[in-house]
Amino acid sequence: MILLLLQYTLLFASVLMLVALGGCFSERSGVINIGLEGIMVIGALGGALVMKFLPVELGAPVMILTTILVSALAGMLYSLLLAVAAINFKADQTITGTAMNMLATAAATVAVKAMNTAASGGSDVSSDIIYTRARDMFIVRMGNFEFNWFMVVALVALILSYILLYKVRFGLRLRACGEHPQAAASVGINVYSMRYAGVMISGILGGLGGIVYITAGVSSWKFENGVAGFGFLALAVMIFGQWKPIKIALAALLFGFFRALGNVYTGFDLLKSLNLPSHIYNMLPYIISLLVLALTSKNSAAPKAEGIPYDKGSR
Amino acid sequence: MNKQRKPLLSHDWLQTLLASLLCILGGLIIGFIVLLIIEPSGAWEAIINILKNFFRYPSQKLQLKYLGQTLTRTAPLLMCSLSVLFAYKVGMFNIGAAGQYVAGACAALYFALAFKMPWWVCMLAAMAAGALLGAFSGALKTYCNVNVVISGIMLNWIALYLTNLILATVKNPTSPYTMAVRNINPKALLPQMGLNTLFGNEKTVTIAIPLAVIMAIVVWIVLNKTKFGYELKATGYNYHAAKYSGMKENRNIILTMMISGALAGMGAALLYLTGIEEWETTISSVPGMGFNGIAVAFLGGLSPLGSILSAYFIQHITLGGGNVDLSVYCAQISSLISSLIIFLCAFVAFFKLAIQNRLRAKEDALRTAAVPSADPAPDPDPQPDPDPVPIADDDPQKGGDAE
Numbered sequence: 002m003i004l005l006l007l008q009y010t011l012l013f014a015s016v017l018m019l020v021a022l023g024g025c026f027s028e029r030s031g032v033i034n035i036g037l038e039g040i041m042v043i044g045a046l047g048g049a050l051v052m053k054f055l056p057v058e059l060g061a062p063v064m065i066l067t068t069i070l071v072s073a074l075a076g077m078l079y080s081l082l083l084a085v086a087a088i089n090f091k092a093d094q095t096i097t098g099t100a101m102n103m104l105a106t107a108a109a110t111v112a113v114k115a116m117n118t119a120a121s122g123g124s125d126v127s128s129d130i131i132y133t134r135a136r137d138m139f140i141v142r143m144g145n146f147e148f149n150w151f152m153v154v155a156l157v158a159l160i161l162s163y164i165l166l167y168k169v170r171f172g173l174r175l176r177a178c179g180e181h182p183q184a185a186a187s188v189g190i191n192v193y194s195m196r197y198a199g200v201m202i203s204g205i206l207g208g209l210g211g212i213v214y215i216t217a218g219v220s221s222w223k224f225e226n227g228v229a230g231f232g233f234l235a236l237a238v239m240i241f242g243q244w245k246p247i248k249i250a251l252a253a254l255l256f257g258f259f260r261a262l263g264n265v266y267t268g269f270d271l272l273k274s275l276n277l278p279s280h281i282y283n284m285l286p287y288i289i290s291l292l293v294l295a296l297t298s299k300n301s302a303a304p305k306a307e308g309i310p311y312d313k314g315s316r
Numbered sequence: 317m318n319k320q321r322k323p324l325l326s327h328d329w330l331q332t333l334l335a336s337l338l339c340i341l342g343g344l345i346i347g348f349i350v351l352l353i354i355e356p357s358g359a360w361e362a363i364i365n366i367l368k369n370f371f372r373y374p375s376q377k378l379q380l381k382y383l384g385q386t387l388t389r390t391a392p393l394l395m396c397s398l399s400v401l402f403a404y405k406v407g408m409f410n411i412g413a414a415g416q417y418v419a420g421a422c423a424a425l426y427f428a429l430a431f432k433m434p435w436w437v438c439m440l441a442a443m444a445a446g447a448l449l450g451a452f453s454g455a456l457k458t459y460c461n462v463n464v465v466i467s468g469i470m471l472n473w474i475a476l477y478l479t480n481l482i483l484a485t486v487k488n489p490t491s492p493y494t495m496a497v498r499n500i501n502p503k504a505l506l507p508q509m510g511l512n513t514l515f516g517n518e519k520t521v522t523i524a525i526p527l528a529v530i531m532a533i534v535v536w537i538v539l540n541k542t543k544f545g546y547e548l549k550a551t552g553y554n555y556h557a558a559k560y561s562g563m564k565e566n567r568n569i570i571l572t573m574m575i576s577g578a579l580a581g582m583g584a585a586l587l588y589l590t591g592i593e594e595w596e597t598t599i600s601s602v603p604g605m606g607f608n609g610i611a612v613a614f615l616g617g618l619s620p621l622g623s624i625l626s627a628y629f630i631q632h633i634t635l636g637g638g639n640v641d642l643s644v645y646c647a648q649i650s651s652l653i654s655s656l657i658i659f660l661c662a663f664v665a666f667f668k669l670a671i672q673n674r675l676r677a678k679e680d681a682l683r684t685a686a687v688p689s690a691d692p693a694p695d696p697d698p699q700p701d702p703d704p705v706p707i708a709d710d711d712p713q714k715g716g717d718a719e
Binding site for chain 1: 350354355409411456460461462463465466467469470471472473474477478480481600601607610611614642643644645646648649651652654655656658659661662663665666
């Protein structure tokens with residue numbers, strides 16, 4: 002039972018970490034990315050389509066790599082909507098992000114329904130994608146513990162993010178654009194391309210988070226439901242992690258644990274004997290994140306220029 | 317003299333209207349393209365069906381009946397958009413309207429079904445529940461510096477699960493839906509006052525519709541014509557300046573969120589107390605009403621009166637989405653179109669700026685032609701338009717960068 006809890010904790014922590022790191026890149030470059038939820042949906046859709054249609058005979062490595070690549074690419078392309086609106090057109094980033102969230106769920110539902118309807122000749126109008134066999138390829142069973150390759154992906158993303166943000170020139174420039182873009186521009190940094198880079202990296206990580214989320218516990222996904230606010234939980238993780246990769250990873254583990262409890266609480270005699278309705282466990286991650294945010298947001302470490310469209314002329 | 321020369325396009329409301337119409341057109345065109353991609357042969361019929369909604373019925377009586385139903389569902393949408401725009405005018409993005417709406421539904425139905433209260437008590441309870449949730453978001457913002465958007469989203473989900481938990485106690489034993497208010501406690505239904513006779517005796521037509529319109533007018537008056545509204549807007553515009561000039565800035569923020577929440581909660585009462593539908597206690601996603609309220613608010617140019625029109629439009633096409641040939645297309649095509657419309661609305665500010673730039677350039681050209689001897693740069697015109705000058709100085713640069 003403990004192993005199962007650990008397994009789900011690690012999986013959900015992977016999701017939250019990937020998406021929160023994505024948010025971190027975007028916000029560090031100065032663009033608030035409320036649209037992460039939508040990016041997750043589109044990434045998940047891309048990955049799920051690969052898992053459904055790529056023949057399993059090609060073998061696990063091909064399947065894993067293609068799924069990861071397509072999810073990342075789908076997320077990145079979708080994030081361009083935010084980039085164009087927020088960077089070129091100086092649109093309100095909160096409205097754009099909210100629109101992206103709604104658009105992603107609607108578009109994914111329409112696409113999957115159209116696909117199912119056409120494939121079944123009108124008898125199946127659900128918005129489900131089933132990927133049972135492909136999902137098995139991501140899993141390596143070690144006794145009772147199901148190791149998932151996505152955990153490695155998340156770990157690699159964490160290490161790469163840390164290096165990218167703190168150990169190379171690119172990271173320094175990116176962070177400068179989120180703190181004081183005019184100062185960055187004055188020393189020859191192209192703020193526009195830096196912000197594009199930030200948003201697109203967040204698209205890649207958000208898309209990856211999406212596919213990890215929908216394959217975490219189930220073998221089919223109903224796209225009408227989107228990703229149930231996980232993109233926003235990830236934003237809470239990012240704030241709690243103070244926009245720093247290592248702290249984000251720790252925060253993701255904490256939040257992942259509470260999310261995992263909802264999946265496995267029936268296996269623990271103590272929790273089962275409390276006889277709480279399942280709704281309580283569903284609420285838990287959101288309640289915890291509100292509490293944590295309330296306690297930690299007072300001294301926010303948010304990038305100074307986030308959410309403000311870059312204007313060359315202002316000081 | 318300036319007044320007479322003022323071009324028609326320089327009116328703010330006209331620019332807004334034009335921008336909104338363009339957004340709608342853009343959304344419809346992209347929606348149509350999506351339909352074409354799914355199945356080209358029936359796409360035109362499908363988009364026409366979406367736009368027609370109830371007009372496709374042959375008899376006038378049926379048309380009136382379904383117009384009544386559409387209006388009944390427009391009322392809560394209008395309330396949600398008022399909730400969003402009220403908070404937005406005070407500088408907060410109340411995405412939590414969806415959760416405040418859910419809380420309102422919970423209170424309204426529980427008071428109606430469990431306590432057997434009359435309709436006005438249920439409605440006040442719904443407003444109180446929404447206000448409570450809103451105030452919570454506002455308090456988290458002022459005292460703990462938690463972003464309203466994030467806390468709003470968290471509260472949406474908490475409210476959803478809590479509502480499912482509470483309303484499960486008054487649900488129909490054989491279905492996941494709550495018991496019908498009409499059967500259990502008819503006095504909790506909103507009164508009709510004869511309005512139903514105007515709409516082919518449609519029984520769900522109640523005072524909800526005029527109530528929502530009245531609330532829109534009240535919100536407009538409060539925001540534009542009262543000191544209270546002015547203070548709220550000032551707080552949103554510049555928190556520190558408001559504090560400096562002696563306004564109670566924290567109180568204003570919490571109060572705004574309370575009012576915003578109460579509006580959304582009332583919206584839920586206006587829907588569920590008409591008996592048009594019941595709450596599904598196994599629902600696993602937050603109802604779209606609150607989110608659509610965001611679309612309506614922005615499409616309506618953030619004006620309470622514009623919201624009345626845009627709420628009707630969004631509700632019209634949402635219901636119209638159910639009329640497409642469901643063996644080929646799906647009803648969600650309408651949500652796709654409305655979400656595209658909001659996405660396009662994000663560009664409205666840019667669009668308006670472009671119009672203003674053009675007008676400005678034209679005016680400058682006229683001016684230099686009229687006074688050829690004057691030096692155009694320092695603007696020595698004896699009667700210049702005073703307002704747009706400081707903005708216009710930045711504008712050419714802004715426009716230039718973006719291209």
